[in-house]
Amino acid sequence: MNDQTLHSDPAVESRITIKALEQSDMASFAEIMSLPGVRRGTLSVGYRNAEKIAAWHERHLKGSVSVCAWLEGRMVGHAGLTVFRPCRAHSAELGLAVHDAYHGRGVGTALLRALTETADASLGLRRLELQVFTDNTPAIALYRKFGFVEEGVSRGYAMRDGILADALHMARLADAPSFLAI
Template identity: 70%
Template structure:
């Protein structure tokens, strides 16, 4: 019904979202998302990149972490990734995410961040995930807080957005090291 609250629509959509690794054939849809007005305004990435530029960027990221896409009814509606840091910082990664303008507030960001947090904790063994978000992006900040991210600092005039320098927050999620259970020696009978 038209008058149903958005949260009901979001719950219904959340169950239909598929998370999987993007394929080279998905780069055209990804480039289109990156050029949407809300994505350009809400991320620290450049918009208006060609499919070839997006594909090259995506290719460089492969093998350095995890990249996932969110599909709804066969359409790419979001993209996110973890870029694992090298050497002494290999316990951490940077998170980046974008959601199609028409799907904000409908569970896509939650599904993407959940997939990345699950990968960070379960497969990658990461202890720290970092991100940077515009300080006035309240919905994104609320999403990150839901997954245990906390503010660690604020950079004034951090990035140019719409011709004006905007502040950004630096947030991180720290995870405890997994418990270690020593093996019990096998005794012969």
């Protein structure tokens, strides 16, 4: 997400389709990750082609949840949950990117809703965490809307535009899932 005003268009949001990211989506995914706003607003290196994005996806998100948003016949966003292993198996790291031309139209909300519902209802995760640049106020507002809270700031966390930028660590804690007694 970039630094535009946070708002959502319910009419647009209702037309967004969320689906699992597939191998055939890698060119569209690479295009989104190379957009100027996505490069500046995420902790990701841009300018990767479809093959490099596919290799990254295979290494980092294998066995996790990776979804994309489609609107008007094009991919307009991607989000993923990377579930941690052994002693942190109750947790996952979240990443989100929205196409520069579709900010403020409900894409981030639709993606985040899909991931938080999956984390709660299918995976039984108790903790979702993320890092976001401290000046990315629209993204921070979106995460707060879904129950994420600030846990701390890392100064000089990542290189952005030739300078070291601070990142905010946020997390969302959920109660343990209930179980159905038979």
